[in-house]
Amino acid sequence: MAAWGERLAGVRGVLLDISGVLYDGGEGGGAPIVGSVEALARLKRSQLKVRFCTNESQKSRGDLVGMLRRLGFDISEGEVTAPAPATCLILKERGLRPHLLIHDGVRSEFDQIDTSNPNCVVIADAGEGFSYQNMNKAFQVLMELENPVLFSLGKGRYYKETSGLMLDVGPYMKALEYACGIEAEVVGKPSPEFFKSALREMRVEAHQAIMIGDDIVGDISGAQRCGMRALQVRTGKFRSILRTRVWSTSCRRPSCSRQPAAITELARVSPSAS
Amino acid sequence: MAAWGERLAGVRGVLLDISGVLYDGGEGGGAPIVGSVEALARLKRSQLKVRFCTNESQKSRGDLVGMLRRLGFDISEGEVTAPAPATCLILKERGLRPHLLIHDGVRSEFDQIDTSNPNCVVIADAGEGFSYQNMNKAFQVLMELENPVLFSLGKGRYYKETSGLMLDVGPYMKALEYACGIEAEVVGKPSPEFFKSALREMRVEAHQAIMIGDDIVGDISGAQRCGMRALQVRTGKFRSILRTRVWSTSCRRPSCSRQPAAITELARVSPSAS
Numbered sequence: 001m002a003a004w005g006e007r008l009a010g011v012r013g014v015l016l017d018i019s020g021v022l023y024d025g026g027e028g029g030g031a032p033i034v035g036s037v038e039a040l041a042r043l044k045r046s047q048l049k050v051r052f053c054t055n056e057s058q059k060s061r062g063d064l065v066g067m068l069r070r071l072g073f074d075i076s077e078g079e080v081t082a083p084a085p086a087t088c089l090i091l092k093e094r095g096l097r098p099h100l101l102i103h104d105g106v107r108s109e110f111d112q113i114d115t116s117n118p119n120c121v122v123i124a125d126a127g128e129g130f131s132y133q134n135m136n137k138a139f140q141v142l143m144e145l146e147n148p149v150l151f152s153l154g155k156g157r158y159y160k161e162t163s164g165l166m167l168d169v170g171p172y173m174k175a176l177e178y179a180c181g182i183e184a185e186v187v188g189k190p191s192p193e194f195f196k197s198a199l200r201e202m203r204v205e206a207h208q209a210i211m212i213g214d215d216i217v218g219d220i221s222g223a224q225r226c227g228m229r230a231l232q233v234r235t236g237k238f239r240s241i242l243r244t245r246v247w248s249t250s251c252r253r254p255s256c257s258r259q260p261a262a263i264t265e266l267a268r269v270s271p272s273a274s
Numbered sequence: 275m276a277a278w279g280e281r282l283a284g285v286r287g288v289l290l291d292i293s294g295v296l297y298d299g300g301e302g303g304g305a306p307i308v309g310s311v312e313a314l315a316r317l318k319r320s321q322l323k324v325r326f327c328t329n330e331s332q333k334s335r336g337d338l339v340g341m342l343r344r345l346g347f348d349i350s351e352g353e354v355t356a357p358a359p360a361t362c363l364i365l366k367e368r369g370l371r372p373h374l375l376i377h378d379g380v381r382s383e384f385d386q387i388d389t390s391n392p393n394c395v396v397i398a399d400a401g402e403g404f405s406y407q408n409m410n411k412a413f414q415v416l417m418e419l420e421n422p423v424l425f426s427l428g429k430g431r432y433y434k435e436t437s438g439l440m441l442d443v444g445p446y447m448k449a450l451e452y453a454c455g456i457e458a459e460v461v462g463k464p465s466p467e468f469f470k471s472a473l474r475e476m477r478v479e480a481h482q483a484i485m486i487g488d489d490i491v492g493d494i495s496g497a498q499r500c501g502m503r504a505l506q507v508r509t510g511k512f513r514s515i516l517r518t519r520v521w522s523t524s525c526r527r528p529s530c531s532r533q534p535a536a537i538t539e540l541a542r543v544s545p546s547a548s
Contacts, residue, residue: 174452
């Protein structure tokens with residue numbers, strides 16, 4: 001336990017990934033990861049600030065939070081940093097009108113955005129929406145633009161559902177980048193701007209925060225580059241063979257819990273608020 | 275004309291790309307590019323050897339040749355170097371059993387290939403077959419393999435149909451490469467092995483051959499790296515803005531015809547066989 005105490009010295013805030021850390025998505029809404037509901041409750045009773053930092057882009061924040069609450073998690077919409085609202089802010093600031101290649105579940109987040117006569121493309125984890133026809137339409141829109149601008153809500157390679165591993169938005173971002181000879185702007189983890197906005201909302205400095213996630217690039221490396229500590233869970237998409245492959249180039253060795261839900265460890269060593 | 279004569283000095287064989295050079299595909303089989311039927315006929319009457327070097331992977335060679343003959347082109351199956359038969363040779367040599375993510379139109383080329391209990395993945399220009407479900411299946415097969423092997427029949431970014439630009443196999447290859455953290459083996463242009471096999475079949479040395487195509491990477495750069503000359507047509511997918519973008523890193527400046535069909539130029543300066 002001493003090792004954990006040292007590693008967590010000075011931590012005041014915890015950023016939690018959601019998919020693969022709290023639950024695995026899938027048919028019927030997915031299932032909580034064993035121990036996570038209780039670990040989150042314990043964490044919230046501690047003196048640590050808690051915020052959720054997700055690349056979820058198939059659901060609106062409202063739907064995501066509703067689903068998690070039904071699974072038993074103590075979470076509210078105001079505690080969630082997600083890429084769709086962050087993208088809407090950028091679009092408004094820059095006067096951009098997107099062609100949207102997104103999942104119907106997140107479309108309501110873009111209700112206030114002008115999508116007429118598009119001058120950029122936004123892609124998110126569209127799932128089955130990543131048909132050839134939809135990809136080709138996004139490609140054609142980009143190729144018609146003099147200065148093609150592509151936003152990608154995260155760049156995750158894949159995630160885990162109860163039925164198995166599923167392609168995330170990242171591979172489709174790479175496909176459009178290659179097809180058009182451009183580089184996408186990533187909104188979401190591991191973008192430093194995205195982590196910084198989550199820290200601002202939690203009112204905690206980077207060196208006082210720890211990110212807990214299952215993605216070695218999006219969660220771990222991204223948080224470390226912002227000066228945060230990071231803890232990789234061995235749930236969700238975690239696979240030791242791939243972790244090793246990405247290791248040397250992408251990040252310093254993070255803490256890595258042997259427990260099904262690493263947040264249990266964190267809650268255990270945190271002082272209780274009660 | 276002197277300039278053309280100099281550039282073509284010593285040329286004994288011509289490799290012709292098909293899509294975007296002879297015809298543009300599309301609804302109802304597509305349409306010949308103006309002047310191409312006559313230019314090919316003239317080329318064949320000359321003393322030059324002619325071979326077709328295509329990345330077409332939506333159709334079997336038989337179907338492709340049948341379609342081109344109906345459009346008026348003088349072409350036979352034995353004159354065509356295409357990636358599907360080349361892939362079958364490699365699979366047999368290496369004892370590999372592929373999971374196929376390919377267009378139904380080319381499936382007959384793989385009739386003699388064992389696809390049970392796959393230990394590699396082959397992708398080709400699957401068109402509408404590039405659904406999320408099919409891509410995810412290919413991804414899952416690769417992730418289950420200890421040493422994932424992915425073959426891509428070409429790596430073209432896009433091609434032109436009569437209805438507009440269409441995503442080719444390359445973007446989907448990039449998607450799977452990124453998702454799995456692997457590098458695909460490309461069978462087709464611009465693979466040097468593929469060009470060399472076409473040259474062997476034509477019995478012409480690289481320095482005596484010229485490649486005519488519309489793709490600055492697949493056709494032009496690929497051929498130049500094999501020691502061939504190259505001529506880029508301004509038909510098919512040719513777009514001056516993209517040509518400029520890719521230029522400096524990918525190839526030396528090729529000859530570039532201002533005619534709708536560049537092969538007209540070539541036929542004009544070649545000695546006639548009759």
